[in-house]
Amino acid sequence: MREWVIDLHVHTILSPCASDEMVPPRVLHRIKQLGIDVIAITDHNSAENVAAFMAKGREMGIGVLPGMEVQTREDIHMVCLFDTLEQVLAWQNIVYGHLPDRKNKKDSFGEQWVVDSEGNKVSEVERLLLMGTDLTLEEVVNGVHHLGGLCIAAHIDRKAFSLWGNLGFIPEDLPIDGVELTPHLPRNQTQLNQLIKRGFYYLISSDAHWLDGLFPPQCFAAMDSCNTKALRSALLKKDGCYIRTIR
Ligand SMILES: [Zn+2]
Ligand SMILES: [Zn+2]
Numbered sequence: 001m002r003e004w005v006i007d008l009h010v011h012t013i014l015s016p017c018a019s020d021e022m023v024p025p026r027v028l029h030r031i032k033q034l035g036i037d038v039i040a041i042t043d044h045n046s047a048e049n050v051a052a053f054m055a056k057g058r059e060m061g062i063g064v065l066p067g068m069e070v071q072t073r074e075d076i077h078m079v080c081l082f083d084t085l086e087q088v089l090a091w092q093n094i095v096y097g098h099l100p101d102r103k104n105k106k107d108s109f110g111e112q113w114v115v116d117s118e119g120n121k122v123s124e125v126e127r128l129l130l131m132g133t134d135l136t137l138e139e140v141v142n143g144v145h146h147l148g149g150l151c152i153a154a155h156i157d158r159k160a161f162s163l164w165g166n167l168g169f170i171p172e173d174l175p176i177d178g179v180e181l182t183p184h185l186p187r188n189q190t191q192l193n194q195l196i197k198r199g200f201y202y203l204i205s206s207d208a209h210w211l212d213g214l215f216p217p218q219c220f221a222a223m224d225s226c227n228t229k230a231l232r233s234a235l236l237k238k239d240g241c242y243i244r245t246i247r
Contacts, residue, residue, distance in 0.1 A: 009205030016110030023119030024056035038063035077154035
């Protein structure tokens with residue numbers, strides 16, 4: 001058992017709102033400098049850069065979990081985490097089937113680049129990724145679970161695209177595996193009490209869209225190995241596993 005330094009919400013050059021510097025060598029070099037052990041790649045409604053980051057991560061000795069940030073029908077962001085590339089690509093297939101087929105307007109939304117493990121631009125995703133799917137919250141959580149993944153409610157303390165922001169509460173019967181708080185806001189004791197009452201131990205993730213958005217260690221997970229099964233135990237504070245955050 002050891003404490004892993006984790007940042008389970010990082011965007012790449014594929015997300016239209018992310019900067020061009022978010023390519024595997026530059027992101028993972030910064031992650032190494034910061035002393036982070038494991039990141040998750042979570043672009044909006046797509047996982048097309050996960051393979052490149054996993055490959056570079058293996059080369060550099062940094063854990064890269066395959067993931068995605070899905071926008072539900074309710075315009076709520078959910079971080080979906082898996083163990084294998086096959087799982088996340090199967091999930092991408094489902095998400096693409098529920099994403100309105102609209103062409104990206106690069107001038108308004110930004111470019112959506114697929115890169116190789118060295119950060120060379122390979123192709124552009126033509127369909128717009130930054131929009132809501134027609135999958136409900138329940139469908140996203142159940143779909144991710146069906147494939148063996150974890151579903152975390154993203155930046156729930158932010159006003160936009162979040163459970164608290166959009167609904168005002170965490171539905172009792174929604175079987176999410178955990179919640180994430182943003183590093184950009186002060187902690188609110190009333191909100192923290194709600195989490196304690198529900199038994200949630202929150203993650204803090206950078207949600208970085210550019211290199212300077214990656215922060216020094218702020219979230220740690222005590223586990224034997226870093227995979228979704230162990231993370232589930234840590235989020236439930238089970239079997240000696242736990243999540244620790246700096247605030
Ligand atoms: Zn988000
Ligand atoms: Zn995000």
